[in-house]
Amino acid sequence: MSVHKSFAGANDEYVKDFNERKLGGLALPPGKKVVVVTCMDARLDPAASLGIREGDAHVIRNAGGRAPDALRSILISQHLLGTTEIAVFHHTDCGMLTFTTDQLQSILKDKHPEHAKEINEIDFLAFPQLDENVKEDVAFLKNHPLLVDNEHITGWVYEVETGKVRQVV
Amino acid sequence: MSVHKSFAGANDEYVKDFNERKLGGLALPPGKKVVVVTCMDARLDPAASLGIREGDAHVIRNAGGRAPDALRSILISQHLLGTTEIAVFHHTDCGMLTFTTDQLQSILKDKHPEHAKEINEIDFLAFPQLDENVKEDVAFLKNHPLLVDNEHITGWVYEVETGKVRQVV
Numbered sequence: 181m182s183v184h185k186s187f188a189g190a191n192d193e194y195v196k197d198f199n200e201r202k203l204g205g206l207a208l209p210p211g212k213k214v215v216v217v218t219c220m221d222a223r224l225d226p227a228a229s230l231g232i233r234e235g236d237a238h239v240i241r242n243a244g245g246r247a248p249d250a251l252r253s254i255l256i257s258q259h260l261l262g263t264t265e266i267a268v269f270h271h272t273d274c275g276m277l278t279f280t281t282d283q284l285q286s287i288l289k290d291k292h293p294e295h296a297k298e299i300n301e302i303d304f305l306a307f308p309q310l311d312e313n314v315k316e317d318v319a320f321l322k323n324h325p326l327l328v329d330n331e332h333i334t335g336w337v338y339e340v341e342t343g344k345v346r347q348v349v
Numbered sequence: 350m351s352v353h354k355s356f357a358g359a360n361d362e363y364v365k366d367f368n369e370r371k372l373g374g375l376a377l378p379p380g381k382k383v384v385v386v387t388c389m390d391a392r393l394d395p396a397a398s399l400g401i402r403e404g405d406a407h408v409i410r411n412a413g414g415r416a417p418d419a420l421r422s423i424l425i426s427q428h429l430l431g432t433t434e435i436a437v438f439h440h441t442d443c444g445m446l447t448f449t450t451d452q453l454q455s456i457l458k459d460k461h462p463e464h465a466k467e468i469n470e471i472d473f474l475a476f477p478q479l480d481e482n483v484k485e486d487v488a489f490l491k492n493h494p495l496l497v498d499n500e501h502i503t504g505w506v507y508e509v510e511t512g513k514v515r516q517v518v
Contacts, residue, residue, distance in 0.1 A: 183383040183406070184436045184503045184516075190400020191514045198512035203392070206509070208444055210391035214352040220407040220422050222379035223372070227394050231359020237352070238389040241410040243422035252473060253389050253412035259456060261444055267353045275377055275430055287428060288495060295494055304421060325464055326457060334353045340375070343367035345360045347353075 206235040209261045214238070215254055217317075218269040219245040219276075223340045226269070230345070238263060244276035245269055246305045247317035251324070258328040265329070268317050269345070271338040276306045310337060314348045375404040378430045383407070384423060386486075387438040388414040388445075392509045395438070399514070407432060413445035414438055415474045416486035420493070427497040434498070437486050438514070440507040445475045479506060483517045 198204060215238040218226050226232060226239055238257045240250045247254075247268055257263045281304040288299045307313035314335040321333050335349040367373060384407040387395050395401060395408055407426045409419045416423075416437055426432045450473040457468045476482035487504040490496060504518040 182501075183381045183434055184505075187399045187436065187505075187514060188516075191398055191512070193400070194398045195512040203512060204510050206392045208390070208392075208442060212352045215389075220384075220409045220426065221377070222406055222408075223375045223377075223403050224408075225396050225403050227396060229360055229363045230356045231362070234392050234394050237391055239391075239393075239410050240389045240412075241408050242419070243409075243425040249421060250411070252418060252471060255457070255471070256412040256444065256453070256473060257389065259453065260448060265352055267356065273377060275425065279429060284425065284428065288424070292495055299495070302421060302424070304425060326461060326468070332351075336353075336356070341373050343360070343364040343372060345356060347357075 203234050210235070210237050210257075210263055212236045213263045214265040214267065215240060215257050215263050216267050216269065217241075217245050217247055217250045217254075218338070219243065219271055219274060221271060221274065221340070224271060224338060229338065229343060244274060244305055244307065244313075245271070245317075247320050249305060254321070255326060265332040266321055267334050267336060268314060268321070269336045269338050270310055270314050270317075271340055272310065273340050274310065277308065277310065279304075279306055280308075281306050311348050318349050372403050379404070379406050379426075379432055381405045382432045383434040383436065384409060384426050384432050385436050385438065386410075386414050386416055386419045386423075387507070388412065388440055388443060390440060390443065390509070393440060393507060398507065398512060413443060413474055413476065413482075414440070414486075416489050418474060423490070424495060434501040435490055436503050436505060437483060437490070438505045438507050439479055439483050439486075440509055441479065442509050443479065446477065446479065448473075448475055449477075450475050480517050487518050
């Protein structure tokens with residue numbers, strides 16, 4: 181209940197070589213002009229597992245690493261901050277594979293029947309098949325009319341059992 | 350244009366001590382029952398700067414680290430995966446402080462006048478004041494009727510100039 185109290189101590193360690201690593205002068209736009217979209221899952225460390233250093237890339241994370249839910253952020257990234265490449269990562273053993281939107285809506289409506297209308301309006305974006313959904317999310321972006329660059333978009337799976345990534349599309 | 354090609358090489362390095370670190374057997378639910386909401390900004394490495402290790406915490410990232418945009422993911426995290434604490438981080442020199450939703454909608458409508466209607470429906474969630482918006486996002490979560498726990502929610506600012514974090518609320 182007070183995990184946040186550990187943040188300050190860990191942060192003291194992080195800042196020790198912050199100036200030495202020249203991190204204070206990094207520019208706002210991502211140096212490698214890339215956006216990584218991936219899941220919020222606790223087992224993932226995108227920076228460590230993909231070699232992303234401070235200043236390199238926008239990293240968007242949400243439940244499932246879903247592209248439709250990342251659209252607002254991607255439009256800001258491309259139109260205001262100059263990114264041109266997107267890599268979408270989903271992962272094995274994802275929680276999103278274990279339920280349907282209908283099921284979660286039912287759980288919430290049982291707890292909060294007075295909010296049934298709002299709950300029914302939330303699309304939880306669960307998906308039943310991993311590789312298939314990576315392809316769907318990449319297709320969603322490739323076909324989106326408001327993106328600056330619809331070509332340089334790749335789709336990947338991260339294996340939580342091994343730490344390995346494989347490109348799907 | 351091909352940054353993603355570097356991912357495989359960096360990933361080879363990451364997996365070298367994956368078994369030694371016993372990362373393959375981590376459970377799906379976050380061990381520390383906490384969700385961190387923060388910005389997609391390239392200069393941020395939440396794992397390194399807050400001492401979050403694989404398995405510890407859900408990490409949600411979007412443009413600005415906005416709580417309203419993270420709601421779908423937070424509901425999944427709390428109701429299906431047992432988290433009870435939330436820490437919201439925004440940061441200095443954030444791109445979201447440099448424009449308004451109206452301005453970005455205008456930029457997009459100039460480029461794509463045929464999609465004006467859809468563009469007008471996108472709330473880009475820009476904000477003019479940093480600390481104030483951290484407080485607003487924490488209040489949004491504390492007042493939200495569908496959260497499991499409305500008490501253990503903190504708000505923070507990360508300083509990109511120094512790497513330091515400070516608690517706002």
